[in-house]
Amino acid sequence: MSEESPRTGMAQSLLREIARALAALAETGACDAIDLRSLPLTGGDRADLETALGRGEVAATFDASGQSEVWETRHAGVWWVRHLGGDGRVAAETIEITPIPDILAAHPDDIRASAAALMAELAETTEETAHV
Amino acid sequence: MSDGNHPGGTIGEALLARGISRRSLLKYTGYLASILALPPMASRAMADALAKAPRQSVIWLSFQECTGCTESLTRSFNPTLEDMIFDLISLDYHETLMAVSGAAAEEAMQAARAANKGKYVLVVDGSVSTAEGGIYSTNAGKTNLATLKDMASDAAAVLSVGTCAAFGGIPHAKPNPTGAVPVSEIVTDKPVINIPGCPPIPEAIAGTVAYIITFGKLPDLDHLSRPKAFFGDSIHDRCYRRPFYDKGLFAKSFDDEGARNGWCLYEVGCKGPVTYNACATLKWNGGVSFPIQSGHGCLGCSEPDFWDRGGFYKPLSASVMGNPAIIGGAAVAGIVAGAASVALARKRRAEALAAQSKASAAAQEKMP
Numbered sequence: 357m358s359e360e361s362p363r364t365g366m367a368q369s370l371l372r373e374i375a376r377a378l379a380a381l382a383e384t385g386a387c388d389a390i391d392l393r394s395l396p397l398t399g400g401d402r403a404d405l406e407t408a409l410g411r412g413e414v415a416a417t418f419d420a421s422g423q424s425e426v427w428e429t430r431h432a433g434v435w436w437v438r439h440l441g442g443d444g445r446v447a448a449e450t451i452e453i454t455p456i457p458d459i460l461a462a463h464p465d466d467i468r469a470s471a472a473a474l475m476a477e478l479a480e481t482t483e484e485t486a487h488v
Numbered sequence: 489m490s491d492g493n494h495p496g497g498t499i500g501e502a503l504l505a506r507g508i509s510r511r512s513l514l515k516y517t518g519y520l521a522s523i524l525a526l527p528p529m530a531s532r533a534m535a536d537a538l539a540k541a542p543r544q545s546v547i548w549l550s551f552q553e554c555t556g557c558t559e560s561l562t563r564s565f566n567p568t569l570e571d572m573i574f575d576l577i578s579l580d581y582h583e584t585l586m587a588v589s590g591a592a593a594e595e596a597m598q599a600a601r602a603a604n605k606g607k608y609v610l611v612v613d614g615s616v617s618t619a620e621g622g623i624y625s626t627n628a629g630k631t632n633l634a635t636l637k638d639m640a641s642d643a644a645a646v647l648s649v650g651t652c653a654a655f656g657g658i659p660h661a662k663p664n665p666t667g668a669v670p671v672s673e674i675v676t677d678k679p680v681i682n683i684p685g686c687p688p689i690p691e692a693i694a695g696t697v698a699y700i701i702t703f704g705k706l707p708d709l710d711h712l713s714r715p716k717a718f719f720g721d722s723i724h725d726r727c728y729r730r731p732f733y734d735k736g737l738f739a740k741s742f743d744d745e746g747a748r749n750g751w752c753l754y755e756v757g758c759k760g761p762v763t764y765n766a767c768a769t770l771k772w773n774g775g776v777s778f779p780i781q782s783g784h785g786c787l788g789c790s791e792p793d794f795w796d797r798g799g800f801y802k803p804l805s806a807s808v809m810g811n812p813a814i815i816g817g818a819a820v821a822g823i824v825a826g827a828a829s830v831a832l833a834r835k836r837r838a839e840a841l842a843a844q845s846k847a848s849a850a851a852q853e854k855m856p
């Protein structure tokens with residue numbers, strides 16, 4: 357993110373788009389997302405956007421087929437989601453306007469599967485205890 | 489492990505068996521949505537659809553080719569997110585990669601075909617020799633021509649991977665001694681998708697296959713049956729040297745001041761203005777660079793007959809991809825000559841629009 361990198365004004369337009377989407381989330385609960393990778397952002401634009409959005413109190417990193425970083429910006433409901441692919445380069449990068457990004461929430465199918473697994477584990481333990 | 493409806497199991501089951509989490513899948517669909525230029529919000533629905541979909545059977549045939557296309561897709565630097573394409577497909581037969589050979593390989597191909605009749609995607613790299621009945625390129629005593637006709641008859645769709653399969657490529661270059669033709673000249677009763685490039689960008693191959701599995705239909709295609717998501721813009725449209733082109737700042741040779749300053753490569757032969765591909769955005773070697781970024785003009789390798797379209801180092805205005813008469817005679821006058829060839833490409837594109845939507849609609853109809 358070099359200081360000399362040119363600015364195209366893209367960061368300002370994106371901020372306006374984010375503001376509109378955030379207003380819609382506040383009013384109707386509609387979630388939205390912006391794909392940063394598909395935009396011709398210069399290093400300078402990206403740096404401006406990161407500075408303008410800032411960092412809030414929540415940040416998460418996890419490793420699922422490569423590192424991922426998710427943080428809430430200083431605007432509640434605006435999240436920066438960055439997924440790294442091979443060799444640590446950015447494979448996908450989005451700004452998500454949502455109460456919580458999908459990637460952080462547990463999926464209903466996984467919740468069902470783990471509920472069943474935990475029940476089975478406990479049943480096994482109970483049976484073992486009964487045999488003691 | 490299978491739900492009974494899908495004997496080969498679903499993609500979700502296959503991922504679970506390999507200990508790959510749903511977050512990985514969601515991350516992968518986020519990546520796919522981005523390379524396919526789909527709305528980012530589509531990634532959740534794509535992940536849900538993929539988890540329930542059966543793994544797509546793929547049979548891969550190699551004809552008159554150099555194996556660069558297979559290398560492009562399979563050569564990765566380390567196991568990464570991008571490799572998840574191999575969890576989405578079941579690569580049931582691949583002549584170059586499979587361990588068995590001879591009669592055992594033939595049996596494997598027929599077994600894969602019988603098990604997935606009418607459902608498999610046939611991937612072809614390499615052009616098809618037709619001279620003398622196709623005897624210039626044979627495998628297991630059978631001409632490529634006969635194998636293609638035979639295997640395409642039970643396929644759901646055919647993917648012509650690489651410029652050779654898509655447009656004839658280098659074997660098709662003058663004087664074309666083997667009578668090489670593209671796959672689409674032989675297979676006329678099935679949807680044929682072209683993913684040209686010498687080699688094609690791996691994301692374009694993987695993304696197209698992933699699209700078919702996720703949505704159960706073919707992606708939007710251009711007039712040359714190329715997925716618009718990857719071939720919708722010219723290299724020139726997305727080139728980072730474009731501001732120099734617009735200002736009329738050109739390198740005149742590979743070692744002059746312009747070249748050192750990173751100016752536009754139009755005058756040293758760049759074919760970017762008439763070449764449709766995603767090299768400028770997706771780039772190569774894990775997103776490191778692409779030819780123009782490395783200081784060489786685009787060769788136009790994803791366009792038909794790129795090998796025979798004038799010199800690689802002649803400016804477009806002198807060669808115009810094989811039709812010197814169009815702008816011929818006009819001295820390269822920087823931006824003016826450049827604008828003329830871009831206008832030409834645009835015109836070609838506009839003229840193709842009608843044919844384009846027709847081809848796409850026809851291909852969709854043919855998809856079972």
Ligand code: SF4
Pocket residue numbers: 723724725727728729730731733751752753754758759760761780785786
């Ligand atoms: S002519 Fe080539 S180098 Fe110049 S802007 Fe176009 S694509 Fe880039």
